Amino acid sequence: MAKKLPQSLSVGGGGGRGRASSLSHGGGASSSHGGGAPINMDHQMEVVEQLVLDLRYPVRRERALLELSMKRELFHDLAPLLCNSFGTSTVFLQEIISIYPFLSPPNLTPAQSNRVCNVLALLQCVASHPDTRMSLLNANIPSYLYAFLVTTSNSRPFEYLRLASLGVIGALVKADDTEVNRALLSQEIIPSFLRSMDIGCELSKTVSASPKPVSSFIRPRLT
Known part of the structure; x- marks a missing residue:
């Protein structure tokens, strides 16, 4: 289950640049008795929360997208945070x-x-999380990738x-x-998806030849 969102990130939450509330249960920062690691983790989580808030502001968005895409594998709760935060x-x-x-x-x-690939990297994070992947489908997000795949x-x-999609x-x-x-099979994205795996240049061929290519996960399940 995803943890409760900070008030500043929830639906209808305020859009200020002030520090977002902690995601940890109890809502506060770790005490000094918890040692350096918990305090540092709380700080890192606050940074991530602020970056999610920054997505709302065009002038801060590009940097926020880049930073979040770089941090996406470090925080298990990033997908629920992205999926449920306002806007x-x-x-x-x-x-x-x-x-x-x-x-x-x-x-x-x-x-x-690069900018949209950072968005797609974050959507991949949402798609990978068991608590959020159906929300991605229910919002029909894959259909918006159709234009990229064709x-x-x-x-x-x-x-x-194409590769990010x-x-x-x-x-x-x-x-x-x-x-x-x-x-996925009910959406028209699948034919274009299968086609896109056959039209790439050297980069696609390199990915296809990797130990766990994207196609090895997709083609057997959708055909």
């Missing part, structure tokens, strides 16, 4: 949709691709975008959850 899903969709006009004709810059340009910005789908099906697989 975060809307921010992610805004970022994804913002680059649609640059997909055709292909005018996507590396900076634009691109045919082999330039690096597009290749990274495949990572989100791969995270959903990796758990081999029947309900998740059924939901």
